[in-house]
Amino acid sequence: MAKIFTHLVSFGDCDPAGIAYYPNMFSWMDKAFHLSLAPHGGHPKICSDLGTVGFGLASASAEFSRPIGDMDALDIHIDDMAWTSKTLTLEYSGRIKDEVHFTGKEVRCMFVASENGISAGPIGLLKEMLE
Template sequence: MPELLTYEITFGDCDPAGIVFYPNTFRWMDAAFHKLLRKHGGHAYLCETLGALGVGLVDASAQFQKPMRDGEQLSLRIANLKWSRRTLTIHYGGEVDGSARFKGHEVRCLFKETKDGIVAGEIEQLRQLLEPSNE
């Protein structure tokens, strides 16, 4: 998949040791996901279209392979999308100058309001909107 996000790492992204503070990795994955959604109208538009409250996060993890530092240019890609009946798993890869720095994933659900409360709804309609063949 194409690069979704490029970001110049700054001093403010780093911890006292001079390496990226790990929560920023999750912030960048979230930003990349929302950039993907913007290609299709954005989060609010998609939720309105699908009668959903949100495309919410239910799980996230990252494996850090090499430190990232101030001044480096991060390239973040979505490695793949894995769809199930009620979830979308997004796999990310972060690189600096072609060198892998981290891998991560998010699991997201399409949350809908029902008489029983908020539930993870069927996600096939979102898949139809986001599939590459529809771009």
């Protein structure tokens, strides 16, 4: 679909071997999701408008195919969005000079509060907004 942002990897993003520490990939995927909401007012405004407590994770995974190191310019892409009645599945890639270094997937839900607690609710309103 689209490049969302570029992150210049720094020494602080890396483990002692000089390779980007894998939890950072999850952070960068999360950032890409939230940046994709920005043109629509951002996460807090959308939650308020749609009456939800948030768009949280139900599942997250990643695969690492090439190392990422200090001073690499890493482009984070959202490559696909797939919808069900209660979930949004996002597929990501992290690329350096158009070469894929990691891929990832998140399954997100639109959580709503009720007298029984918080649960996944219909996500169609978010789909209408983002498509």
